[in-house]
Amino acid sequence: MGLFQPDTDIFRNRDALREDYQPEEIVGRDDELQQYISALQPVINGDQPPNVFLYGKAGVGKTACTRYLLSELKADAAEYDIDLTTIRTNCEDLSTSYQVAIQLINKLRDPDDQLKPTGYPRRQVNEWLWEELDSIGGTIIIVFDEVDHIEDDSILYQIPRARANGNLTESKVGIIGISNDFKFRESLSSKVQSSLCEKELQFPAYNANELRDILRQRADIAFYDGVVPKEVIAKCAAFGAKDAGDARQSLDLLMEAGDIAVEQGAEEVTETHVDEARASLERSRIVDGVAGLTQQGHLVLYALVMLHEEGETPTRARTIQDRYEIVCERAAIDPLVPRRMRDHLNELAMLGIASRVERNKGEVGGRYYEYSLDTSPDLLLEALDETVDMVGVTEAIQKRLNQSY
DNA sequence: TGTCCACCGGAAATAACGGTTC
DNA sequence: GAACCGTTATTTCCGGTGGACA
Numbered sequence: 001m002g003l004f005q006p007d008t009d010i011f012r013n014r015d016a017l018r019e020d021y022q023p024e025e026i027v028g029r030d031d032e033l034q035q036y037i038s039a040l041q042p043v044i045n046g047d048q049p050p051n052v053f054l055y056g057k058a059g060v061g062k063t064a065c066t067r068y069l070l071s072e073l074k075a076d077a078a079e080y081d082i083d084l085t086t087i088r089t090n091c092e093d094l095s096t097s098y099q100v101a102i103q104l105i106n107k108l109r110d111p112d113d114q115l116k117p118t119g120y121p122r123r124q125v126n127e128w129l130w131e132e133l134d135s136i137g138g139t140i141i142i143v144f145d146e147v148d149h150i151e152d153d154s155i156l157y158q159i160p161r162a163r164a165n166g167n168l169t170e171s172k173v174g175i176i177g178i179s180n181d182f183k184f185r186e187s188l189s190s191k192v193q194s195s196l197c198e199k200e201l202q203f204p205a206y207n208a209n210e211l212r213d214i215l216r217q218r219a220d221i222a223f224y225d226g227v228v229p230k231e232v233i234a235k236c237a238a239f240g241a242k243d244a245g246d247a248r249q250s251l252d253l254l255m256e257a258g259d260i261a262v263e264q265g266a267e268e269v270t271e272t273h274v275d276e277a278r279a280s281l282e283r284s285r286i287v288d289g290v291a292g293l294t295q296q297g298h299l300v301l302y303a304l305v306m307l308h309e310e311g312e313t314p315t316r317a318r319t320i321q322d323r324y325e326i327v328c329e330r331a332a333i334d335p336l337v338p339r340r341m342r343d344h345l346n347e348l349a350m351l352g353i354a355s356r357v358e359r360n361k362g363e364v365g366g367r368y369y370e371y372s373l374d375t376s377p378d379l380l381l382e383a384l385d386e387t388v389d390m391v392g393v394t395e396a397i398q399k400r401l402n403q404s405y
Numbered sequence: 406t407g408t409c410c411a412c413c414g415g416a417a418a419t420a421a422c423g424g425t426t427c
Numbered sequence: 428g429a430a431c432c433g434t435t436a437t438t439t440c441c442g443g444t445g446g447a448c449a
Contacts, residue, residue, distance in 0.1 A: 098433070118433045119424035294436080317412075340437060342413075362447025366411030 009224060010261060010268065016221040017255040019248055026068050027217055028210035029061050032203055036069055039199040043073060046082055049139050049174025051160050051196045055182055056203025059240070059248035062178050063145055065203075070141065083138025090145040097155035098122060101129045104142070108132040126158070130167040137170040148181040153192045160195045205245025211237035214247050215254060223258065227268045232257065235274045253277050286375055289351040290383035293344075296336055298384055300344040303327045304354060305377050305384075314357065314372035317342050345371055353380065 015021055026033060036052075043049050054062045070086050077084040087107060094100050099117065105128050106114045115128075133140060142159065150156075159175055162168040177196060179185075188196070206214070215237055219228045236257070240250030254269075256277035261269045293301065303324040307313050321338050328335035336344075348354040349371070356369040373380075 096434080116424060118422095119426085119431090121425090121432065296436090336436095337438060338412095339414085339439080343437095346414095358445095360444090360446045361410080362445080363409050363449085364447070366409080367445060368412045 010227045011222060011258060012224050013222055014255065014258070016218050017251050017258070022067055023217060026061065026065055027214045028206060029065055032201060033065060033069065035201055036065060039201065040069065040073055043084065043139055043141070044076060044080060044082065048172050049141055050199050051174055052176045052199045052201065053185070053196060054176065054178045054201050054203060055185070056180070057205055057244045057246065058180050059246035060203045060205055061247065062203050066143055066176060066178065070143070084141070085136050085138060086141045086143065088143040088145065091149045092146045094149060095151050097150060097152050098125060100144070100150060100155050101125050105129055105132055108136070130162060133162070133173060134168050134170045138172070140171050140173045141176060142173060143176045143178065145178045146180065147177040148179045148184040153188050156188070156196050157192045206241070206247055207245065208237050208241040211240050211245065211247060211250055215250055218251060219254065229268065231271055232269050232274055235271055239278065252281060256281055283379060286353060286379055287383045289353060290380065291387055293347070295333070297344045297347060298387060299327050299331065299333065300324055300341055301348060301353065301380065302384060304348070304371065304373060305380050308373040308377055314370035316368050316370055317345060320345065320371060
């Protein structure tokens with residue numbers, strides 16, 4: 001027998017479960033699509049393209065609907081002789097308008113003429129952006145996915161006004177902003193609110209029935225007939241519905257369950273596979289979270305894990321600070337000031353690795369938080385050991401701490 | 406009712422870094 | 428190589444908070 005063998009045949013087309021898969025038909029978003037279509041109508045009329053804002057929690061079909069409608073719109077525009085260009089950009093790893101502008105320019109330029117992420121004056125970057133956009137001509141729609149990651153909104157009012165300000169003469173540009181964060185709208189300056197939010201669409205969460213329909217649709221494409229029983233679909237749907245009507249979560253879960261079934265050589269996906277898939281996804285969420293922390297974050301986490309192991313949690317930031325400083329000393333790294341250490345603790349809480357509870361002892365104790373570990377310490381230690389900046393460090397700390405106790 | 410504890414968390418300042426331009 | 432540019436992590440400063448206690 002060779003080293004490689006084909007997997008058992010349960011997947012017909014695994015890609016149909018991936019996030020970027022474009023289904024032929026959008027399920028459960030009829031009203032939203034209708035509103036969306038009328039918002040985009042000016043494009044077909046050859047008018048100034050609209051600025052549209054989409055709100056809704058993660059995995060409720062904002063991106064999928066946009067992708068679907070824009071491809072339809074492009075086909076229809078071609079039919080009516082309208083010169084339409086669409087540009088999609090994800091702002092996930094971007095935090096400023098400057099970086100967004102650079103990413104846009106790089107998308108429009110030759111691969112051998114790319115800009116570096118920093119170093120140029122702001123003005124220059126804007127100039128380049130106008131040049132690139134103007135050289136396209138016609139109608140342009142720019143989609144900013146996850147706009148809420150951008151901390152300053154200057155690009156969001158500069159683009160819609162570029163034509164009025166004489167920066168663009170050949171092109172008409174409209175923006176579609178997609179946001180997971182409802183509060184993002186209020187954080188926008190009034191300048192942006194008036195121009196960008198002319199059309200707003202709310203995407204509500206999917207209910208369990210809609211989720212089931214979506215899963216069924218995708219599963220029928222992804223798997224061979226009879227491989228995924230009803231109960232499995234229902235279980236995955238319930239998982240997504242419980243959290244926030246999140247279709248992406250459900251689809252990820254189903255895909256993972258399918259992978260596990262393949263690994264085990266099973267002929268169909270069972271509820272047990274779904275349970276295992278859930279544990280596995282949870283695990284990788286934590287591992288990824290830990291991997292994304294800075295070195296100082298790792299040290300803070302390490303201190304918290306130690307306190308947990310000793311049964312000292314829940315505990316306040318001050319005691320964690322003390323332990324953290326010991327850890328830093330053993331690791332020969334300068335400790336951070338308490339204010340900053342608290343920021344790292346809060347980050348752990350945000351990631352769901354730690355949790356915190358407010359306490360208030362009034363005049364004798366004041367107000368403070370108590371932190372505790374929310375995750376298996378074994379998994380965390382394992383993840384810490386794998387991170388580059390902690391290789392060898394955890395062991396060294398452990399050894400030297402054991403000696404001094 | 407008012408006081409007060411002790412941390413919380415926003416904001417401004419600073420340092421270090423990777424980059425460009427002349 | 429000096430001046431300039433933007434970003435990020437960090438430090439420093441300081442007003443805010445809310446329940447227990449008198």
